[in-house]
Amino acid sequence: MSDRSIESVIDELLREGRLSRRGFVGRLGAGAFAVSGAAGLLSACGGVQGTGQAGPTATTASHPAQKLTEIDFSNWPLYIDKDSLPEFEREFDVTVNYVDDINDNNEFFGKVREQLQRDQSIDRDIVVLTDFMAARWVTSGYLEPIDKANVPNVEANLIATLRDPAWDPGRNFSAPWQAGMDGLGYNKAETGRELTSFNDIFLPEFKGRVSFLGEWRDSVGLTLQGMGVNTEDATLDDTMAAVEKIDEANASGQIRRFTGNDYTGDLTNGNLAIAVAYSGDVIQLKADNPDLEFLIPEEGGLIWADNMLIPEKAEHPYGAEVLMNYVYEPEIAAQIAAYVNYVTPVEGAQAELEKTDPDLASNQLIFPDEETLAKLHPFPSLSAEEERQVEEAWQQVVGA
Amino acid sequence: MHLSLRRRRRLAPYLLLLPGIAWLVVFFAIPALLQAQLSLTTGTLETGFVFDWNFGVYAEAVSDNSEQLLRSFEYAAIATIAAFVISFPLAYFIAFRAGRWKNLLLLLIVLPFFTSYLVRTIAWKTILVDNGFVADLFRSLGLIAQDGRLDATTFAVIAGITYNFLPFMALPLYVSLEKIDRRLIEAATDLYASRFAAFRKITLPLALPGIFAGTLLTFIPAVGDFVNAQLLGTSNQYMIGNVIQSKFLVLRDYPEAAALSFLLMTVILLAVFLYARVLGTRTLTEAAV
Numbered sequence: 115m116s117d118r119s120i121e122s123v124i125d126e127l128l129r130e131g132r133l134s135r136r137g138f139v140g141r142l143g144a145g146a147f148a149v150s151g152a153a154g155l156l157s158a159c160g161g162v163q164g165t166g167q168a169g170p171t172a173t174t175a176s177h178p179a180q181k182l183t184e185i186d187f188s189n190w191p192l193y194i195d196k197d198s199l200p201e202f203e204r205e206f207d208v209t210v211n212y213v214d215d216i217n218d219n220n221e222f223f224g225k226v227r228e229q230l231q232r233d234q235s236i237d238r239d240i241v242v243l244t245d246f247m248a249a250r251w252v253t254s255g256y257l258e259p260i261d262k263a264n265v266p267n268v269e270a271n272l273i274a275t276l277r278d279p280a281w282d283p284g285r286n287f288s289a290p291w292q293a294g295m296d297g298l299g300y301n302k303a304e305t306g307r308e309l310t311s312f313n314d315i316f317l318p319e320f321k322g323r324v325s326f327l328g329e330w331r332d333s334v335g336l337t338l339q340g341m342g343v344n345t346e347d348a349t350l351d352d353t354m355a356a357v358e359k360i361d362e363a364n365a366s367g368q369i370r371r372f373t374g375n376d377y378t379g380d381l382t383n384g385n386l387a388i389a390v391a392y393s394g395d396v397i398q399l400k401a402d403n404p405d406l407e408f409l410i411p412e413e414g415g416l417i418w419a420d421n422m423l424i425p426e427k428a429e430h431p432y433g434a435e436v437l438m439n440y441v442y443e444p445e446i447a448a449q450i451a452a453y454v455n456y457v458t459p460v461e462g463a464q465a466e467l468e469k470t471d472p473d474l475a476s477n478q479l480i481f482p483d484e485e486t487l488a489k490l491h492p493f494p495s496l497s498a499e500e501e502r503q504v505e506e507a508w509q510q511v512v513g514a
Numbered sequence: 515m516h517l518s519l520r521r522r523r524r525l526a527p528y529l530l531l532l533p534g535i536a537w538l539v540v541f542f543a544i545p546a547l548l549q550a551q552l553s554l555t556t557g558t559l560e561t562g563f564v565f566d567w568n569f570g571v572y573a574e575a576v577s578d579n580s581e582q583l584l585r586s587f588e589y590a591a592i593a594t595i596a597a598f599v600i601s602f603p604l605a606y607f608i609a610f611r612a613g614r615w616k617n618l619l620l621l622l623i624v625l626p627f628f629t630s631y632l633v634r635t636i637a638w639k640t641i642l643v644d645n646g647f648v649a650d651l652f653r654s655l656g657l658i659a660q661d662g663r664l665d666a667t668t669f670a671v672i673a674g675i676t677y678n679f680l681p682f683m684a685l686p687l688y689v690s691l692e693k694i695d696r697r698l699i700e701a702a703t704d705l706y707a708s709r710f711a712a713f714r715k716i717t718l719p720l721a722l723p724g725i726f727a728g729t730l731l732t733f734i735p736a737v738g739d740f741v742n743a744q745l746l747g748t749s750n751q752y753m754i755g756n757v758i759q760s761k762f763l764v765l766r767d768y769p770e771a772a773a774l775s776f777l778l779m780t781v782i783l784l785a786v787f788l789y790a791r792v793l794g795t796r797t798l799t800e801a802a803v
Contacts, residue, residue: 370748505764
């Protein structure tokens with residue numbers, strides 16, 4: 115192990131686990147999911163029904179207060195601190211069945227699609243999904259509306275920029291859990307200098323030492339910005355050109371691999387100089403390795419949000435709302451933000467964090483100000499058919 | 515009374531088979547049939563998939579993914595041969611020479627299974643890291659270029675597969691070697707056979723069932739493996755397992771994914787059949803008795 119102690123190896127493995135927020139574990143678990151996916155297919159004797167169905171029927175709901183018993187909450191791995199939920203359980207005398215079984219938007223959807231399509235309960239009261247997938251659930255009518263009367267904190271404390279997404283005007287079905295940025299994570303010891311541009315990732319000096327994320331929205335979005343096209347305005351042709359650009363870089367050996375969260379290991383051990391990365395990951399890693407930096411490219415970075423949603427036929431919608439309301443208390447939000455290091459959607463969390471951890475509270479990557487927000491763009495938004503085309507082209511690029 | 519007892523006796527073996535058959539039917543036969551049916555449908559997830567005997571999907575599946583298909587068989591074959599070359603001396607030593615260390619050595623072969631497959635594969639990433647001693651050693655021996663790497667290469671993927679499936683080769687080999695009656699080898703040497711001749715004429719043929727079982731147990735899962743290519747390779751090393759996974763879960767192209775799975779199963783079955791023919795089923799069954 116040359117100069118690496120066993121401890122550091124174990125530590126790295128653990129960290130891989132801790133940071134398996136997206137993709138990584140998901141891809142690996144895919145084998146198992148493929149089996150469950152197949153089981154889903156089986157029950158659909160005579161072919162598989164389409165998901166293109168009518169939109170949501172109602173946009174409001176009334177969930178009267180009742181005695182809380184339990185709440186089934188599905189989230190991404192290590193996307194919450196370990197204290198918030200036990201405190202919530204004590205305060206409200208309720209059991210929260212918290213499961214971190216969402217590793218990948220597509221995969222999770224693949225797992226529960228069958229029940230949703232049959233209008234059956236998926237036995238969860240809250241699920242956390244990224245914007246594009248949440249949008250799909252809204253249009254397909256897979257969600258229970260949120261009773262606004264039960265979530266006054268969300269009404270009061272949700273930051274202005276996230277209040278009115280195009281896919282859920284007025285937030286009738288969703289409440290952001292955390293938001294985050296896509297940019298470049300790089301190892302200063304390996305690059306030998308500060309980076310400013312996204313296009314540095316294509317420089318010959320870093321050949322074979324850069325990675326891209328395996329989800330096209332992240333990688334193609336940033337490449338579009340690097341090409342001078344804002345993701346909001348990107349057409350199918352622009353998007354395909356960006357896919358093409360990444361394809362060429364991959365064919366020439368510039369790109370070492372397409373990753374989920376596993377770029378974190380390669381970035382810390384020096385295999386990678388630059389990675390297309392998530393802000394929260396790099397901030398967490400930087401705590402152990404000061405050489406690591408997260409860059410919002412001068413051409414623009416990306417911002418996304420993960421949303422709490424109540425699936426249709428949920429058993430405890432009132433409990434779900436009480437919990438949503440709870441995590442929108444600034445104090446609790448600050449506690450979670452201090453652990454996960456992503457962008458918190460809760461107004462007032464920054465003020466709370468200033469009391470306990472002023473360094474984090476002034477971190478632009480956790481509490482971006484106007485100037486930083488101006489540099490961030492959403493994922494490219496294309497029509498469903500265009501997205502399918504891009505996805506197909508993209509899967510050719512990433513080799514599958 | 516007497517009659518019904520006899521009838522029950524005759525039925526007993528079938529009743530004993532029942533759980534196994536039920537398991538096979540419910541979890542293999544029916545899914546396989548449904549998968550065959552699914553592979554012949556057309557459509558998208560949004561519109562639904564309609565069964566229309568679309569055989570074209572098979573041609574498409576092969577032409578789209580011939581590269582990954584061939585690569586899977588190539589990698590699996592190399593890994594199987596490598597596993598055999600490593601395992602045979604190992605199994606031979608344990609069976610014939612290890613004495614009281616036998617059980618300990620066997621335990622050591624199985625020991626890696628006590629940790630998760632994923633952790634073991636990720637550990638290889640750490641071993642093969644760019645500035646680690648293995649890569650340095652390869653560089654100083656001139657096996658890779660000065661700016662070359664081991665991680666994220668074909669070598670890493672095949673090495674990972676070999677390592678992960680090695681016990682599946684070593685254990686059957688050990689079992690068949692262990693069973694060999696030593697007196698046969700003594701008899702051969704008594705009849706003036708050289709040690710090599712005795713090995714070739716006695717040990718090797720009697721070890722054939724183990725070689726056969728070990729090869730299959732290694733080769734079949736290796737062809738369908740996607741974890742090693744995912745973790746230790748790049749997209750240029752992706753195997754057919756990676757393609758099927760992405761078609762099922764990301765692209766949701768169920769028909770082509772089903773067609774690929776079916777094709778893979780058929781090709782493997784054919785390969786196993788051919789292999790059995792070449793090796794000779796007669797020798798196998800005779801040796802096993």
